[in-house]
Amino acid sequence: MNVLFLGTGAGIPAKARNVTSIALQLLEERKSVWLFDCGEGTQHQILHTPIKPRRIEKIFITHMHGDHIYGLPGLLGSRSFQDGKDKLTIYGPKGIKEFVMTTLTLSTTYIKYPLEIIEIEEGVIFEDDTFIVEARKLEHGIPSYGYRITEKDLPGPLLIEKLKEMNVPAGPHFQQLKQGETIILDDGRSLNGADFLGAPQKGRIVTILGDTRKCETSIELAEKADLLIHEATFGKSDDQLAYDYFHSTTEQAAKIAQEADVKKLILTHISSRYQEHHIEGLLTEARSIHPNTELANDFDLFDIVRGE
Amino acid sequence: MNVLFLGTGAGIPAKARNVTSIALQLLEERKSVWLFDCGEGTQHQILHTPIKPRRIEKIFITHMHGDHIYGLPGLLGSRSFQDGKDKLTIYGPKGIKEFVMTTLTLSTTYIKYPLEIIEIEEGVIFEDDTFIVEARKLEHGIPSYGYRITEKDLPGPLLIEKLKEMNVPAGPHFQQLKQGETIILDDGRSLNGADFLGAPQKGRIVTILGDTRKCETSIELAEKADLLIHEATFGKSDDQLAYDYFHSTTEQAAKIAQEADVKKLILTHISSRYQEHHIEGLLTEARSIHPNTELANDFDLFDIVRGE
Numbered sequence A, B: 001m002n003v004l005f006l007g008t009g010a011g012i013p014a015k016a017r018n019v020t021s022i023a024l025q026l027l028e029e030r031k032s033v034w035l036f037d038c039g040e041g042t043q044h045q046i047l048h049t050p051i052k053p054r055r056i057e058k059i060f061i062t063h064m065h066g067d068h069i070y071g072l073p074g075l076l077g078s079r080s081f082q083d084g085k086d087k088l089t090i091y092g093p094k095g096i097k098e099f100v101m102t103t104l105t106l107s108t109t110y111i112k113y114p115l116e117i118i119e120i121e122e123g124v125i126f127e128d129d130t131f132i133v134e135a136r137k138l139e140h141g142i143p144s145y146g147y148r149i150t151e152k153d154l155p156g157p158l159l160i161e162k163l164k165e166m167n168v169p170a171g172p173h174f175q176q177l178k179q180g181e182t183i184i185l186d187d188g189r190s191l192n193g194a195d196f197l198g199a200p201q202k203g204r205i206v207t208i209l210g211d212t213r214k215c216e217t218s219i220e221l222a223e224k225a226d227l228l229i230h231e232a233t234f235g236k237s238d239d240q241l242a243y244d245y246f247h248s249t250t251e252q253a254a255k256i257a258q259e260a261d262v263k264k265l266i267l268t269h270i271s272s273r274y275q276e277h278h279i280e281g282l283l284t285e286a287r288s289i290h291p292n293t294e295l296a297n298d299f300d301l302f303d304i305v306r307g308e
């Protein structure tokens, strides 16, 4: 489980930063990649990464601004052209379905895989055996969602050493024990799986927010997350600009991270007004409040480590 | 007057070639740039050129396939964001208006300059004092237009030497002579401007075609053009593929150039199946039929020289 930043800029593409897209790579967990937003040129960025478009299983759109959606039709078409066959699901605000269907239809783009488009409301928008995704509305002038992705706890490992000490012979019943079942051995002993499992592995929590002002909902979505990805369109001193344009500053993002008690914060959606030599300063502003903070550049990869 | 290739690939973007866009730079002629097609990432390509988005005066769309239009909404939005104020006109097939308006509206993109979108039919689609643009339908499965851009002839230069030899004093009447008027000098002599003008400068003709099979209309649009830009999605041996997918081969493009008696042919829209080492061979196929042929790479710039 790691996160690969495909675009870390704001509003319009610049040489140094493309417009927004974030790939949450779940290759070990579910052999797939989830994309968060898809600004223009996202498929171009992907060409420079190991991501295979056919591996993209879900695309979550935070909001309908162009710098977050204009890359969708191209990526969807190319995924088909490159023989993507597995179903793809897009989650996003009202309007996303009309956007995708109109662009594909007018360009006579025929998609050869099942494509589902879900216009979301607040709440749990996806759940299966391994993950839950919850969406909540932030503050951005237009509906902008934040997503809290919770990995379910994994059952603890089977305590092979303990079984060996008790002279339990290896065999298919190990698998049953691992699933917590009770088995009866040939020698008549009854063993409860629960007694032979280590502590469960805690699932990770990743919170990825759309463009937003500093708001309470962000804190709730990020509560004790292993990783929070928060926009920082502006530096600390431009808080009035941030407020006026429904964006956040470095300092505000760091305060959210602090108040939500997250392990790690990554800043993204950096305005093109900031050049290479400003970046250290922006990062310092955030780190003075939340020390474990990074600022993402295009193609940066961050592992999401399991907590203790 | 020159042509700058922003994207020379076919169908989907590749590292080496972006999807289609061609900039006809008319900086001396009208201080503006005309764009032909606008595939995804065109605004990104422009970042690496001297083109200013505010200078883009007209965008001609050849057909509605995604690789020719998906870059439009982003470019239009960025042109506004970067303080473009002058009117922009888009010409294209039926559907282009719905495509642009739907994408801009759903993304709440507010364009601060006058934007006109004209859904064209065959015929003369634009004419002013300096240029005429004619559009005709090619053969591509869906409506795909070719454009013939004709620069009007410029009046010949005033023959200053001849006037000097005749002891005509310099003055405002030089300007009248230049415009072909008849003037009477203080000494009573009557001079007809037509007698003091050199040969008119022949306007140039540039023909830019959308995706197409080899067809008669292409020859008519390209008739004696100074420059023909023709797609060559496939090499000579893949003529069956070219036919099936409504595209052309290198050889077919060269035959069109030959039959239309054009001065120069430039091939573009090259399939990503062809690697760097194939290019020389593709070019040789075309040059064996039409020697004055080039194959465009992204960011190639070609001057369009005035004929004798």
Ligand SMILES: [Zn+2]
Pocket (backbone or CB within 6 Å): A010, A011, A020, A065, A067, A068, A211, A269
């Ligand atoms: Zn944004």
Ligand SMILES: [Zn+2]
Pocket (backbone or CB within 6 Å): B010, B011, B020, B065, B067, B068, B211, B269
């Ligand atoms: Zn094409």
